[in-house]
Amino acid sequence: MLDELGDWRKTHYTKDITPELVDREIILGGWVRNYRNLGGLKFISLQDKYGERQITLKRGVVSDDVFDNTKFGYQYCIMVRGIVKAFNEAPGGIEIIPSEIKLLNKTPDKLPIDMTGETVSELDLRLNHRALDLRSLKNQAIVEIRGELLRAIRKFLFKRDFTEITTPKIIGSATEGGTELFPIIYFEKEAFLTQSAQLYKEQLSGVYEKVFEISDCFRAEKSRTKRHLCEIFTLDVEMAFVTMKDVLELLEELVYNAIKDIRENKMGALKYLEMENKTVVPEVSFPRYKYEEIIELINNKNGFNLEFGEDIPTEAYRRLGDELSGYYYITHWPMSIKPFYIMASKNPKYSESFDLQKGMLELTSGGTRVHNKEQLMKALEEKGLNPLSFKSHLTAYDYGMPPHAGLGLGIDRWVSIICGLDDIREAVMYPRTPDRLTP
Ligand code: ATP
Ligand code: MN
Numbered sequence: 001m002l003d004e005l006g007d008w009r010k011t012h013y014t015k016d017i018t019p020e021l022v023d024r025e026i027i028l029g030g031w032v033r034n035y036r037n038l039g040g041l042k043f044i045s046l047q048d049k050y051g052e053r054q055i056t057l058k059r060g061v062v063s064d065d066v067f068d069n070t071k072f073g074y075q076y077c078i079m080v081r082g083i084v085k086a087f088n089e090a091p092g093g094i095e096i097i098p099s100e101i102k103l104l105n106k107t108p109d110k111l112p113i114d115m116t117g118e119t120v121s122e123l124d125l126r127l128n129h130r131a132l133d134l135r136s137l138k139n140q141a142i143v144e145i146r147g148e149l150l151r152a153i154r155k156f157l158f159k160r161d162f163t164e165i166t167t168p169k170i171i172g173s174a175t176e177g178g179t180e181l182f183p184i185i186y187f188e189k190e191a192f193l194t195q196s197a198q199l200y201k202e203q204l205s206g207v208y209e210k211v212f213e214i215s216d217c218f219r220a221e222k223s224r225t226k227r228h229l230c231e232i233f234t235l236d237v238e239m240a241f242v243t244m245k246d247v248l249e250l251l252e253e254l255v256y257n258a259i260k261d262i263r264e265n266k267m268g269a270l271k272y273l274e275m276e277n278k279t280v281v282p283e284v285s286f287p288r289y290k291y292e293e294i295i296e297l298i299n300n301k302n303g304f305n306l307e308f309g310e311d312i313p314t315e316a317y318r319r320l321g322d323e324l325s326g327y328y329y330i331t332h333w334p335m336s337i338k339p340f341y342i343m344a345s346k347n348p349k350y351s352e353s354f355d356l357q358k359g360m361l362e363l364t365s366g367g368t369r370v371h372n373k374e375q376l377m378k379a380l381e382e383k384g385l386n387p388l389s390f391k392s393h394l395t396a397y398d399y400g401m402p403p404h405a406g407l408g409l410g411i412d413r414w415v416s417i418i419c420g421l422d423d424i425r426e427a428v429m430y431p432r433t434p435d436r437l438t439p
Helices: 064-069 123-128 137-159 198-208 244-265 267-272 291-302 314-323 373-382 387-398 411-419
Strands: 025-037 041-048 051-058 077-086 094-105 182-186 189-193 210-218 231-240 288-290 327-331 353-358 361-368 404-410
Touching (some): 025 051, 051 077, 137 244, 137 411, 198 210, 231 244, 244 361, 288 291, 291 327, 373 387, 404 411
Parallel strands (some): 051 094, 288 327
Antiparallel strands (some): 025 041, 025 077, 041 051, 231 404, 361 404
16 A cells, blocks of 8 residues: 655655756655545645645546556645646646655544644644654744854854853752752662753853853743743853853844845744744843842832832733833842842942843843852851851862852843743744643
8 A cells, every 4th residue: 555665766855846956856755735626637745854745636638547556634744756848827837746655654634733724723742743843944944043143143143252161961969059950860879950050150160261052951840831831942051251241242143144044044933923023123221220220110110019129920920011012121030039149230229230131031141150168168158058068069169169150141031032932832843841742
């Protein structure tokens, strides 16, 4: 029943079938996105990783063999050998007239989710069948943009002399105090999955000066929101011989260039997601507000009663997002709610820290770090942490640690923003949440 691949090889992807190829023979491979039988006429919409093309079978034009044997269901895996023809009414102005079709694999009569694009199945159901769901044109657009974003970030940072680092994800002790850590069994000992590359990237800024890492980290937060995952992909950046001011400038340039690259190289995907007028290259520099100004704004305009030292609650962020819809910084957070490695301001009530916001969403946190060992040990104690459990990290500060500053940016959140996704789980191929460990 099924055909063998044999020596057939794809000659092109759907995106490569351009008018220059008219009258040439090509081989495409992919999945049946749509199949219509109109009697003497059959249409297959064949999709591959880049898009779709119409295969047209007309009785009398194609061989009877090919015509009669073509009875396909959604998402059947097929290969088509045929001639490219110009046809104005076909999508993209091109159709393929097949001389031979191979059926390589079938699907059940009824697929668990809609793959025709006519209706959108519920997200949880889609995630249950993710390998199928990811073939949808919407997901193809998201994944293309995610890939371009990562490429653009690397391009930008390499051009500025950054070294890409890779740090361990299995760690022996808590990075920032121990909550939100996933414990694991490491032979006979307890260990943890890392929640950020923070301490390692700081150490490595004392070696390679300008470093970045793009990788996973793990947050054992039980928060079931549309902004939180338990496994996240983050960009970590750390720079030596600079302060927060330089990081603010670098980050806005990074955002500017990444969005510029996405618009230049992935406009088709942006348009598919209807984001071409929303994900626009932002003006730099970004507006900068001090934490105190933001608190004041929230309290005055929205009737909140936030006090200095409070974290900003989600509802307040939501109101803030109505007011400030673009990218903007919130700087100089109270030292009392910042981690131990953040440098206090001249007035130690404040800290040399910032968040980058896009509307209501926090995209990045960063700041100037403490580089003096005594100061760092004091900061640990003030946060109720035991310097002894940071012994090996602290050793790095014995060997000429330079002043340094950096940031951590949530890639999945940024993809959600750029693609206009309502739920962060859509930005990730296989999301991990408190309720989801498979697939
Ligand atoms: P939030 O307050 O929104 O939970 P956070 O301040 O705890 O975030 P950071 O430790 O500052 O997060 O992490 C750096 C960035 O990583 C955040 O600005 C955000 O973009 C992203 N991030 C953090 N936690 C999560 C999560 N659970 N899911 C998705 N992205 C996250
Ligand atoms: Mn943060």
